[in-house]
Amino acid sequence: MSIACDTCVVRNRAICSVLDTDELVALNRIGRTRTISAGQTLMWEGEDSALVANVLDGVLKLSTGTEDGREQIVGIVYPADFIGRPFGARAQQTVTALTEARVCVFARGDFDAFAREHPALEHKLLQRTLTELDRARHWMLLLGRKSAMEKMASFLLEMSERLVQNGCTPDAGPLDRFTLPFGRQQIADILGLTIETVSRLLTKLKNDGVIDLPSRREVAILQRDILHHRAG
Amino acid sequence: MSIACDTCVVRNRAICSVLDTDELVALNRIGRTRTISAGQTLMWEGEDSALVANVLDGVLKLSTGTEDGREQIVGIVYPADFIGRPFGARAQQTVTALTEARVCVFARGDFDAFAREHPALEHKLLQRTLTELDRARHWMLLLGRKSAMEKMASFLLEMSERLVQNGCTPDAGPLDRFTLPFGRQQIADILGLTIETVSRLLTKLKNDGVIDLPSRREVAILQRDILHHRAG
DNA sequence: CGCGGCTTTGAGATACTTCAAGAGAGGTGG
DNA sequence: CCACCTCTCTTGAAGTATCTCAAAGCCGCG
Structure with a gap:
């Protein structure tokens, strides 16, 4: 059948x-x-x-x-x-x-x-x-005890692990570049922050050379170790 | 057997x-x-x-x-x-x-x-x-979106419901007076706050006549409706 | 009585929010 | 193809809730 x-x-x-x-x-x-x-x-x-x-x-x-x-x-x-x-x-x-x-x-x-x-x-x-x-x-x-920067770093790391294409490709470990299915407000609603804080944190990480933001929803992790360090 | x-x-x-x-x-x-x-x-x-x-x-x-x-x-x-x-x-x-x-x-x-x-x-x-x-x-x-006072009020209300003696007494609804199994630091660790903030919030609720604190770990809810209101 | 741990209270610092504009991106229609 | 509009995002300046640091008070217990 x-x-x-x-x-x-x-x-x-x-x-x-x-x-x-x-x-x-x-x-x-x-x-x-x-x-x-x-x-x-x-x-x-x-x-x-x-x-x-x-x-x-x-x-x-x-x-x-x-x-x-x-x-x-x-x-x-x-x-x-x-x-x-x-x-x-x-x-x-x-x-x-x-x-x-x-x-x-x-x-x-x-x-x-x-x-x-x-x-x-x-x-x-x-x-x-x-x-x-x-x-x-x-x-x-994360919600109760981490600072805004720790929340953001943890979030980006988690996304790089969870957004792995679940297709036919064999498990390839965390992604260094991915597209978020969220806008800034939604990231704020995940982390318990305001949209302005989210925006500022992302800009700071970008200015510090830890990540890149090729477009609104894309993220590239440039220095995973530092990001890890900032995750608390 | x-x-x-x-x-x-x-x-x-x-x-x-x-x-x-x-x-x-x-x-x-x-x-x-x-x-x-x-x-x-x-x-x-x-x-x-x-x-x-x-x-x-x-x-x-x-x-x-x-x-x-x-x-x-x-x-x-x-x-x-x-x-x-x-x-x-x-x-x-x-x-x-x-x-x-x-x-x-x-x-x-x-x-x-x-x-x-x-x-x-x-x-x-x-x-x-x-x-x-x-x-x-x-x-x-609660952890991500509530203010310290909202957290504390929600916590006290939840405790009054969960600490009901699970003994032989038929379900008698929420308690108006109970003994917390926590010290102040543990309340802080539940709510994602500091011990000082927890202490200040409890004294404020007491001074406002919303609750009473007969001893360190005892709580009496005097005005449940107001507490509910403050829980957000 | 005095000691140690917990709690309260105060004063100052700060991380994050709030309020307010401005800039950018993406879509639509002229 | 460009002008325009809208929605989202960024940036700045000011405010405030909560934290941090410090000291004093309380309470149970040896």
Whole structure:
């Protein structure tokens, strides 16, 4: 039987990788592919959790905000990552596409039921969730205890590691040049800073010869060791 | 057969609650109870993850730090909570007892193997991990975007909800008076502030009549609505 | 009573924000 | 192809929340 998953670009990296063909057929039946344009929101904080999804392509952000409009980005989602809140009634974060994105969506109830019948899938999801929890807690150190420059340096280093093309190329280590899927305000919302501070820090790093900024969203790391040093 | 779990105080709230008697006997065989005195550390960040545990009694903190000694508390662990990093080689946080604590510990390898054979246990663990992840991400908003006073007010409100005696008393809602398991420096390490700022904020809240501080570690909330308002 | 650790309070320093313009980039239409 | 517009980003100057440094107060405990 031929199904969409056969040609799925994240087939071997998403949580689905633990499923055999029959199981994949069953999962495929309850899901569908959806395209989201940049800036569009897939689910809202506080809304009831109706959907979960696998990311096929693109980058999305998870964010929370205060009543008066301050925003904090709490997670960045890449291809093969899972989004949504299974086994829970409410979505706790807003999910918004930063680039055009393709996701494989499931009604939460359907997915929950399927997962409960497939322990291997739940196990994979558990592993991912544990990793995400470690990552979130590590980010709390950055938010709570690092200076603005340390935050920025840490951020650039993390991006150089995470934005590696997840394509066919064998793992080539961190990139020395990459295009951010964020504008300055979004970097500020990730680091808990203001847009002006972000701009000043980037200019300073550029003037110090640590990085180069070929265009608005491109970054080239010229002196990784120094950047590392500034990350605290 | 009589086992320790029969009289376990968290029997119905810890992840073990999904196990039947036979399973509990098996799990009991690979675990043992251990007492930790206040201030003692159970596992260290970066060390390999040898243990996992259920908390029976007491309060512990999860923390990470920078090389130069700055610390951020990233989680607080109460009775019936699970600690450690199953299915992963390294502990990502340091776990330290804040009060004298009793925990039910397992060698990580033993626990991993047991969990893989008991999907219901993994499911329960997944649910907990998802909840913890939501909590951690919510805390990121506090760390990144809230003012010192907003942080303190949010903290006091959260404590009044989480420190509810988990004993036999039916759920009685948030406490208006409680004893913190933290000193001032630890509150600072939770909120990403300095000890002096923490002290000043508490005295201000007291002078404003919003709270009372009967002793060093006791807090009484006098005007919950105002505290809520100051939490942002 | 006196000692040591924790906490409070004060005064001054500063990192980051806020407010306010100006410059640059990218897109659109003439 | 250039002029224009808008949106984002940069830069500057001033303000302020929080930190740092320093000293004194409190409290439990031997």
